Amino acid sequence: MRDIADGRADNSTLVKPRMKVAMGIKHRRSNLLPYLLVLPILLYEGVFIISPIVQGIYGSFTSLELASNKPQVWVGLANYARMFDDPEFWQSLKVTLIFTSLVIIIALGAGLLTALLFNRPFRFRPAARALLMIPWAFPEVPVVMIFIWILNPQFGVINVLARLIPGVNENPQWLQVPELAMAWVVLIASWKAFPFYSLVMLAALQSVSQELYDAAKVDGANTFQLFRNITMPGIATTLELLVVLASIFSLKQFSIIFLMTGGGPVGATETIVMRIYNAAFRFYDYSYAAAMGVAGFLISLIIAIVFIILQARRAKEYA
Amino acid sequence: MMTTSALLSPKSKLRQTIGSVLLYLAIIFVTLVTIFPVYWMIVATLQPNKYTLHYPPPLFPQEIIFSQFGELFGRHPVANWLKNSFLIAAMSMLLCTLLTVMGAYALSSLRWRGRSLFGLFLLVTQMLPEVLVLIPLYIMYSRLELLNQLPTLAVVDVAFALPVCIWILKGVFDSVPTEVLDAALVDGCSELSTAWRIVLPLSTPGLVAVAVVAFFAGWNEYLYASIMLGSTELMPASVGLTTLKGLSGVQVEQYMAAGLVFSILPVLFYLSMQRYIISGLTAGAVKG
Numbered sequence: 001m002r003d004i005a006d007g008r009a010d011n012s013t014l015v016k017p018r019m020k021v022a023m024g025i026k027h028r029r030s031n032l033l034p035y036l037l038v039l040p041i042l043l044y045e046g047v048f049i050i051s052p053i054v055q056g057i058y059g060s061f062t063s064l065e066l067a068s069n070k071p072q073v074w075v076g077l078a079n080y081a082r083m084f085d086d087p088e089f090w091q092s093l094k095v096t097l098i099f100t101s102l103v104i105i106i107a108l109g110a111g112l113l114t115a116l117l118f119n120r121p122f123r124f125r126p127a128a129r130a131l132l133m134i135p136w137a138f139p140e141v142p143v144v145m146i147f148i149w150i151l152n153p154q155f156g157v158i159n160v161l162a163r164l165i166p167g168v169n170e171n172p173q174w175l176q177v178p179e180l181a182m183a184w185v186v187l188i189a190s191w192k193a194f195p196f197y198s199l200v201m202l203a204a205l206q207s208v209s210q211e212l213y214d215a216a217k218v219d220g221a222n223t224f225q226l227f228r229n230i231t232m233p234g235i236a237t238t239l240e241l242l243v244v245l246a247s248i249f250s251l252k253q254f255s256i257i258f259l260m261t262g263g264g265p266v267g268a269t270e271t272i273v274m275r276i277y278n279a280a281f282r283f284y285d286y287s288y289a290a291a292m293g294v295a296g297f298l299i300s301l302i303i304a305i306v307f308i309i310l311q312a313r314r315a316k317e318y319a
Numbered sequence: 320m321m322t323t324s325a326l327l328s329p330k331s332k333l334r335q336t337i338g339s340v341l342l343y344l345a346i347i348f349v350t351l352v353t354i355f356p357v358y359w360m361i362v363a364t365l366q367p368n369k370y371t372l373h374y375p376p377p378l379f380p381q382e383i384i385f386s387q388f389g390e391l392f393g394r395h396p397v398a399n400w401l402k403n404s405f406l407i408a409a410m411s412m413l414l415c416t417l418l419t420v421m422g423a424y425a426l427s428s429l430r431w432r433g434r435s436l437f438g439l440f441l442l443v444t445q446m447l448p449e450v451l452v453l454i455p456l457y458i459m460y461s462r463l464e465l466l467n468q469l470p471t472l473a474v475v476d477v478a479f480a481l482p483v484c485i486w487i488l489k490g491v492f493d494s495v496p497t498e499v500l501d502a503a504l505v506d507g508c509s510e511l512s513t514a515w516r517i518v519l520p521l522s523t524p525g526l527v528a529v530a531v532v533a534f535f536a537g538w539n540e541y542l543y544a545s546i547m548l549g550s551t552e553l554m555p556a557s558v559g560l561t562t563l564k565g566l567s568g569v570q571v572e573q574y575m576a577a578g579l580v581f582s583i584l585p586v587l588f589y590l591s592m593q594r595y596i597i598s599g600l601t602a603g604a605v606k607g
Contacts, residue, residue, distance in 0.1 A: 037422065053452060055459070131353070141539070277453070308442060
């Protein structure tokens with residue numbers, strides 16, 4: 001044993017790293033261990049995620065009433081027919097699209113802006129960065145508590161700002177007006193999410209070669225040209241990836257919307273996820289909720305596939 | 320850098336100064352706007368509510384009191400809520416960390432057929448909205464009479480936290496140099512003892528990050544807790560907080576104090592582990 005180890009140590013400068021990796025792989029191939037390690041995880045996720053999804057798909061073709069003891073009956077595509085004719089379903093897709101697009105624009109915009117600011121060296125940068133990350137680290141329930149208080153029509157501090165706008169003479173009912181409610185849900189979700197995007201973009205910005213900037217400056221490029229021709233191409237793949245991630249996170253968003261507005265007023269903030277929840281747990285319309293769940297599943301599957309493709313492309317680029 | 324600044328004319332020096340003043344102003348503005356809601360929660364917690372329930376509200380605390388914390392814990396079952404949250408979180412943490420170590424080791428250090436498929440599987444499960452799984456799982460739980468139990472809720476929280484945790488630890492395992500692994504194998508270590516004696520000790524920060532994510536996944540979780548735990552005795556703090564406003568005699572400063580108490584631990588731990596958590600949330604695509 002000893003000589004082999006010593007011999008290896010002596011050769012280590014001669015053997016290329018890649019060859020060593022190859023030796024390692026050969027040694028570790030073909031046994032049962034990885035499958036034994038992974039099996040419990042597959043079973044676990046199978047029981048708690050995959051099988052409920054499959055049951056949901058099955059349930060969407062049936063009629064099920066939990067409260068009564070009626071047996072589950074096969075109804076074919078009836079739930080789907082109802083879904084396609086249901087203006088509220090289409091409305092919830094529209095709301096989802098609006099919510100997601102606005103969060104992408106605002107959260108990624110704020111993320112990029114702060115990343116550009118924080119990419120410059122300045123005093124107290126570590127402290128300022130830690131402060132900036134706090135919204136992201138805050139749990140959702142207390143976030144909602146804060147904002148409901150800030151938006152309180154009687155005492156909310158936001159009214160002080162709103163009253164500065166000419167023509168606003170009384171405190172608005174922030175969560176009762178459909179457009180305002182949507183705006184706030186978007187702003188709160190963006191406030192909570194943008195530090196995450198900011199930090200990821202900051203990492204991307206710092207990986208853009210400083211030499212490129214120096215060379216361009218020598219050639220007389222101005223700040224805008226530097227941004228357009230060096231910064232943007234340098235972080236483009238990261239931005240793409242974040243757009244997809246942001247749409248996944250927004251699609252999943254539940255607690256903030258649920259606790260702020262419950263989907264209201266009059267469905268103005270009822271995203272597909274909220275609609276599914278309300279159908280199942282407010283109207284006990286399980287089978288119909290299951291059909292909408294399948295629609296939601298397909299949407300998230302498509303976004304997930306886009307993410308996987310982008311990630312594979314990115315991995316190739318960085319290899 | 321020195322030479323260029325020496326060559327600058329006074330005019331461009333002035334421009335540089337203005338530029339850095341503007342930069343500082345922008346940074347201060349952005350930071351203040353970002354942090355304001357949290358500041359506002361702290362103000363509403365610390366000052367007596369006669370200042371808070373006043374319009375326009377004062378921007379700075381007028382007087383600081385601490386009696387609200389005692390009143391909160393004395394009059395409302397907050398301590399019990401926090402205990403339930405802690406139990407759910409601790410169970411999630413133990414189970415999730417165990418499964419994560421297994422999955423991350425297989426995904427990072429071993430070469431096997433189906434490995435990338437396993438990665439894809441994790442990615443897809445990670446990206447599904449929790450609500451989609453809620454209805455069938457709720458039906459299954461009610462049929463098997465598993466509702467209203469803390470462990471069965473913790474087990475569900477783990478299912479959603481597991482993919483992120485595996486990505487976090489995979490990234491950390493990846494950074495253990497292959498030379499070290501090969502040396503161990505050459506020295507006659509089996510794969511399992513390599514994992515146990517070399518990879519795990521070298522990955523302690525990653526393990527801590529996984530434990531943090533799994534713990535606070537259980538601590539913060541609201542949706543499943545609100546549906547699967549019906550009894551007030553078992554209510555965790557995330558759900559309890561939302562009922563607090565409806566309880567009689569809860570003052571604003573007690574309400575906000577409850578939110579603050581609930582948030583302190585997740586904020587501190589998330590901030591200290593942010594690099595790892597971000598790499599997990601992006602499925603390893605980005606190292607924060």
